[in-house]
Amino acid sequence: SSNYYVEFASLVKTLREEKHYVVNEKERVATLTEEGIAAIEQRLGLENLYSPEHFEMIPYLDNALRAHALFHLDRDYIVRNNEVIIVDEFTGRLMEGRRYSEGLHQAIEAKEGVKVQKESMTLATITFQNFFRMYDKLSGMTGTAKTEEEEFQRIYNLDVVMVPTYKPVIRDDQADLVYRTPEAKFKAVIDDIAAAHERGQPVLVGTVAIETSELVSTLLKRRGIAHEVLNAKNHEREATIIAQAGRPGAVTIATNMAGRGVDILLGGNPEGLAREQMRREAIDLTEIPQHEWNHALDLLKHGQDPTQVFDARWVQILAEKMRETEKDRATVRALGGLYVIGTERHEARRIDNQLRGRSGRLGDPGRSRFYLSLGDELMRRFGGERISGIMSRLGVEDDMPIEAGLVSRAIENAQTKVEGHNFDMRKHVLQYDEVVNEQRNRIYDQRRRILLEPSMQSSVESMIEEEILDLVESFTAGSYEDEWKLDDLVQALNATFHLPGGVSAEAWAGLKKEEIEEQAVGLALQAYAAKEAELGAETMRRAEKQILLWAVDSRWVRHLTDLDRLREGIGLQAFAQVDPLVAYKREAFNMYGELMNDIRSDVVKAVLTIQVQRQAAPVQPTPIARNIRTNRDGGNGAAVQTARRSGPELGRNAPCWCGSGKKYKNCHMASDRAKAAGQQAPARQ
Secondary structure (H helix, E strand, C coil), rough: HHHHHHHHHHHHHCCCCCCEEEECCCCCCCEEEEHHHHHHHHHCHHHHCCHHHHHHHHHHHHHHHHHHHCCEEEEEEEEEEEEEEEEEECCCEECCCCCEEEECCHHHHHHHHHCCCCCCCCCCCHHHHHCEEEEECCCCHHHHHHHHHHHHHHHHCCCCCCCCCCCCCCCEECCCCEEHHHHHHHHHHHHHHHHHCCCCCCCEEECCCHHHHHHHHHHHHHHCCCCCEEECCCCCHHHHHHCCCCCCCCCEEEEEECCCCCCCCCCCCHHHHHHHHHHHHHCCCHHHHHHHHHHHHHHHCCCCCCCHHCCCHHHHHHHHHHHHHHHHHHHHHHCCCCEECCCCCCCHHHHHHHCCCCCCCCCCEEEEEEEECCCCCHHCCCCCHHHHHHHHHHHHCCCCCCCHHHHHHHHHHHHHHHHHHHHHHHHHHHHHHHHHHHHHHHHHHHHHHHHHCCHHHHHHHHHHHHHHHHHHHHHHHCCCHHHHHHHHHHHHHHHHHHCCCCHHHHHHHCCCCCHHHHHHHHHHHHHHHHHHHHHHHHHHHHHHHHHHHHHHHHHHHHHHHHHHHHHHHHHHHHHCCCCCEEEEEHHHHHHHHHHHHHHHHHHHHHHHHHCCCCCCCCCCCCCHHHHHHCCCCCCCCCCCCCCCCCCCCCCCEEEECCCCCCHHHCCCCCHHHHHHHHHHCCCCC
């Protein structure tokens, strides 16, 4: 319940790291210490937190601790309009509509004091790897795939081929500067930005989290340096901010530039700047024909004046901005192009390369540099101790950076470790999903067959037969007849199949198991045929499809939840010297067999007990009252008419038009046809 989420969220806030819990940043795991467990037991008034009667509390506690220790506001998520929204760690964009699973999102909501939403139910699940592998042909294009070459080869069997750049890259990628403390690092970053801004060189500052971008923004404001911030909180201004990022003296702070698909043009983007100016002058952009806009751009690109062709203010603005950006472009090129500053290394080299790649595009000049500190997350998780040892041996002061190839290689090795670790995790997830994937394909094939085949009658009959055989087997499992429970068998068969009368345990006494099976199957199929005769063949076929889909969908959803729970606890098998993956495969296989049996039982019970609710046709009122009034008043109203059916001929099995609820053939069909036969055709005029 939501009360548990709120209670444990407030509880874990009182815990202290190292004393009550420890965090493994490399594995992204938070674990309670003995002292922490004792503190929680004391606050909850429990003797043993992990005893079976308190077992339901454990997931709430685990999620509350993860939310408190591992997930941070303005880095992993933001809070907007009383809602927790996930931030994509690679693109920095908000992931609207996406929620963490297994109660983690609710734990974060409780932590932030917003309304705790209901837990969602997983209706379907698939990994990206298995989703992409469903395609017969798979390919892709990106500028940063080379560092992930091994994963593309092993998971998708795809080779990575490097295409030479159109023009040589002349960007100056400078060595990383490593500081002891974050404070010294950010001071150096601000000094470097101020120097570039003073000489007019545009600067793009890349951060890995919203909180970092806001910290840099605060420090720049103190220095009086005008700048723009692009992160998940103001992504709606992305086009405007990017349009100006290449202008002389521009300073832009961006969170994770990967996947934004935008070019930062040196000197600025003339189209973007022109649109911004038009909005300021209240020019309606929707009234400008697209073909005229494109024609004006073509003329400008070929050195011609579009104002000679179009007499409009928007054309003048576009021409002005084109001339302005051309002039600024030359200025920025002379200053060395766009200067990219990274405030932290991302755990994936690919993301760093995406940031660097914003500068020096298409042969333009450019420059890039990363500023790091031993307090950065990557350095803490991987490789920080080694670099700290190097700095200690060299006697480096806090505000003195290290700039050496040895350090850069150590950092790159740390990133390689992280990438390998993340690849192993994805591979691990894929190995488990392969088990689910096989079951998923079988279920979806079955579902597709239900939808596409005209009739499922033979499948339903097979299910009935299998259900009968299983029931008979369960009540006649003994080797001797006196061990059989024929009374219970007859009772179970009647409860499920509503067999015709006359079936009794005495009638089956002395028969062989095979004979009982044969008779029971025959009686069940008779009950099935009787149900079809009651409903009609067409209605029965439609009902069978709906029942099959309902049974498959509802049972599959529960099965996915059960597999999730199995996956959570299967790691404990390792303590028994059993490979958890092997144990998972074995248990999942058994659970799939139970799933098929449950689907079959649901279908058989529903098909043989189905009742179709027929909606009675509404009785059409007749104008009797109006006619009585008119005749009473001496008017020339029409004579009172008896209510009769009008409209198209009804089907035999359709509800009768009179509203009785009976089938038409059992009600007015005979009288209607007799009257129709006795009527004379009207004479022609």
